[in-house]
Ligand SMILES: Nc1ncnc2c1ncn2[C@@H]1O[C@H](COP(=O)(O)OP(=O)(O)OP(=O)(O)O)[C@@H](O)[C@H]1O
């Protein structure tokens with residue numbers, strides 16, 4: 001036994017078998033690689049690089065050091081906890097840096113960046129930028145204080161010092177409603193917290209949507225799988241119909257149906273279930289998001305379920321019945337466990353799609369039904385706080401990956417069958 | 420379990436149609452006494468599975484009534500019929516271990532845990548799989564899965580077990596071994612077995628009685644030996660074993676015998692089985708091993724044939740001959756080791772007894 005495993009197998013000409021096998025396979029691997037190269041390139045350029053860029057942006061913070069290099073250097077020796085303003089050398093460095101920055105018009109960008117951390121920074125830099133050219137040689141401290149008394153504020157200098165390193169955890173702290181204060185990391189005041197609530201709501205609503213997709217989709221997939229192929233193919237078109245309709249059209253249709261003067265409310269009032277004065281609010285809130293997204297994501301639940309159920313031979317249920325099981329027992333003990341891989345696949349698919357969904361919550365979610373991704377979109381396109389948007393996006397990505405791993409541990413990813 | 424109780428299973432004028440246009444089962448009448456091993460044998464599509472499914476309760480009978488122990492069961496749902504069933508693909512639950520599969524029918528009957536274990540253990544031992552309780556079905560070989568399926572169908576002590584081509588997926592050697600084992604279990608337990616197959620050897624070796632199906636009709640219902648020795652019609656003669664066909668016309672009837680004239684004028688004596696009288700067209704059926712070379716002069720039928728082909732098969736030699744214009748005439752000669760002097764092209768005398776030659780309905 002040990003002898004066999006110790007001796008290295010060789011080919012006829014005495015070379016190790018493994019090495020020659022590798023050589024033989026190399027050509028094949030190269031060819032396979034060339035075949036996938038275009039797609040690989042595409043994926044790298046359009047997917048991997050942007051994600052890497054996003055990860056970088058979420059911690060990158062070189063703007064302070066780049067715009068105010070001398071100041072950052074001078075601030076290194078200042079102790080922010082001392083309670084005293086920085087000395088004259090720092091002010092001199094700041095004046096020199098700002099003169100360059102104003103010429104290159106970079107000081108306003110720095111102001112906006114620091115404004116995320118402390119309000120007032122933007123206007124402070126703008127105002128100072130206007131006056132810095134006229135500053136005279138000599139002690140700068142007084143001149144700065146004259147331009148804006150905020151330069152005598154310890155907080156301003158502490159913020160500058162805190163964000164002078166090229167990397168920062170500030171965006172991530174902001175993304176979990178925390179901030180770095182001189183006394184360490186603290187939660188933001190109650191009334192300024194938004195992101196944790198949004199993350200929680202996104203998770204919660206995604207779970208609700210996944211569950212309602214499952215509840216609605218399972219019986220449909222079950223029936224489709226039991227019908228003869230011709231009929232089920234026909235009905236499958238109905239399932240796929242939502243795919244072929246524009247997302248916007250579908251979502252707008254829900255608006256027509258769900259709004260307070262909409263079709264459903266009119267009907268309910270007409271049959272007298274609700275009175276005309278308190279019509280149901282079903283849109284621009286969480287209900288709207290849940291209904292519209294369940295509708296949109298339903299096919300992603302039905303398709304994997306169907307393809308798994310299709311492979312469950314009817315003879316299993318027959319066998320169970322012949323062994324004495326009632327219809328329900330046969331379903332629950334024999335059919336259902338075999339359909340679990342389909343549930344897994346559908347749930348993972350729907351959940352991951354839901355957690356990153358953006359358009360539908362935006363259109364029908366109002367304020368109480370929006371997701372974290374709406375916030376990300378806001379930071380990317382409106383507030384232009386890309387760092388925070390990137391940090392939120394990274395956290396969303398991490399959350400999905402963690403859920404995936406947890407799912408793998410509990411259910412096993414090889415249990416997921418997509419067809 | 421007195422036998423005077425009547426039939427364990429009775430089909431009474433049962434008809435079945437799936438589409439409302441064609442009858443898949445046409446007026447089936449069948450009594451199966453308790454403890455019998457009855458096989459439904461027939462070509463593909465002849466309605467065997469359909470008959471079994473109606474008995475198990477998975478297909479409703481379109482017309483007629485099925486009785487289980489003299490109780491009509493048309494309105495009894497499958498799970499209340501208490502019939503054990505072995506499916507062609509075994510239908511072992513893939514997500515349960517072997518022991519859980521066997522315990523399933525006991526659990527749904529709310530049997531106590533200890534009793535369940537005892538029964539499962541005994542059932543596994545019966546099929547000689549005592550150590551396999553913890554395996555998943557996928558971890559068993561085809562033959563082992565088959566045995567588990569049999570054990571599962573028997574573990575809750577049903578009086579009736581249905582098996583639909585249970586050995587279809589096994590190779591020849593395993594089939595033969597399993598045939599023997601199933602037969603053995605049947606003898607030991609005394610259960611009634613209804614068995615479906617399209618393998619005639621299987622049917623002949625295992626069954627007490629065989630029902631030969633064709634076209635939704637039982638062509639013949641009898642013991643394996645009389646099925647072979649006394650086929651009642653041409654289909655059965657063709658379907659069971661090898662068979663020589665000679666087409667002719669009845670020219671004389673003499674009690675249970677008749678004289679048949681073939682196309683070329685040869686006259687042969689035959690057992691009158693399925694012809695009504697003089698002038699009827701008929702097909703004579705003759706087993707290849709009942710034909711003798713060098714017949715004695717007392718033989719009922721004596722003819723000459725030309726040897727077309729000789730095939731050596733070890734224990735016997737197949738001789739294809741041209742007899743009375745039919746060049747598909749086959750004779751099996753036992754290989755006795757003596758040097759045969761048969762040569763292709765020889766014209767030799769052959770003969771057979773009239774009892775081995777059956778005058779059956781004419782094949783169109
Ligand atoms: N569910 C069904 N719907 C419609 N027709 C069916 C159905 N099941 C069987 N048939 C038809 O009924 C006839 C008899 O089928 P059955 O399955 O009973 O044959 P079988 O004797 O078991 O054949 P095999 O040896 O191939 O299993 C066939 O012509 C078949 O096409």
Ligand SMILES: [Mg+2]
Nearest residue numbers: 467468469583
């Ligand atoms: Mg069949």
